[in-house]
């Protein structure tokens with residue numbers, strides 16, 4: 001009996017090892033099978049793929065023997081966070097996220113296709129090069145989307161590396177795509193959210209007047225403005241980016257409705273750019289009281305915003321409230337549409353954002369363009385500021401929404417608006433015979 005028990009135990013033990021081994025194999029097959037298959041298929045000359053921009057410019061290609069990128073080093077670097085690399089060092093790269101499609105890999109059969117597979121992107125390498133050059137080595141990001149079609153025509157994150165280098169001198173944070181994969185203190189661009197909430201939740205907002213002498217105690221806390229704005233109405237408060245006005249506006253909206261709007265506009269969620277996940281943001285959700293609600297309404301407090309979420313929001317405002325979901329890949333399929341902003345609110349926001357440029361920033365910063373926007377200078381807490389500028393062109397032939405972010409870059413107006421102008425001017429000239 002004893003012997004039999006011992007034998008049965010041994011058999012069970014062996015069976016357990018087999019099951020464990022099988023589980024490990026299946027897990028690793030599901031996780032790594034694609035790279036095993038692509039590795040062996042490439043050795044056997046079976047798999048070929050190319051990635052091009054919207055105009056057919058080669059970004060990356062591979063076949064059995066070789067990997068290739070664009071011939072121009074500046075183009076490779078400027079487009080690094082779009083392309084990624086064959087080592088999967090940056091999470092948002094096409095070569096990483098679309099390896100399965102590019103290899104034609106089928107997880108059921110474990111086979112890869114032999115035909116050449118091409119992925120055409122919506123980005124324009126010329127715009128990306130312009131945007132990357134304009135960031136001039138600073139940490140930051142630029143995104144431009146056609147708000148009517150959803151085509152993401154510009155996606156740049158800086159700094160970047162040359163993907164051909166196996167062991168590059170990589171500055172800190174170089175592999176993070178700052179447009180998609182991180183969240184930052186928004187500062188005054190967040191007043192767009194507070195303004196939209198106020199339009200819907202504060203019926204007296206158009207009759208209100210806000211007096212600013214540069215500082216004011218609100219709910220027991222002293223708020224500062226960089227300038228004395230004196231009497232602001234709601235429109236003027238946004239154009240002046242008056243903290244003292246917007247602290248009071250946020251309190252009038254109230255934390256509950258602020259949270260409702262922040263959530264409804266998608267700032268708390270991770271989104272999917274053709275399957276590439278973006279960073280979620282944060283906003284005070286637990287009760288914080290009036291002073292902190294005021295801080296959060298002016299884009300400080302614990303507010304964190306993914307630049308991509310703000311790009312979606314302004315794109316929806318520009319498109320009368322309807323968000324055409326951005327697409328990085330031109331797969332011939334129409335983009336998804338959803339109502340992100342109440343159309344009446346969107347119309348009012350368009351007018352307010354146009355007024356910001358006319359009244360405060362100056363149309364002369366954007367020659368020949370009809371820009372609607374909002375700047376932001378976000379205090380980071382260590383004495384530095386993030387520079388932001390977001391908005392859109394009111395131009396049916398060039399329906400572009402944009403966001404420019406320079407991490408610890410300084411003032412939004414002085415630092416971020418010239419970058420936006422450079423990229424938008426280039427975008428205007430694309431598709432024409434003019435030089436760019």
Ligand SMILES: [Zn+2]
Nearest residue numbers: 212225229242
């Ligand atoms: Zn003020």
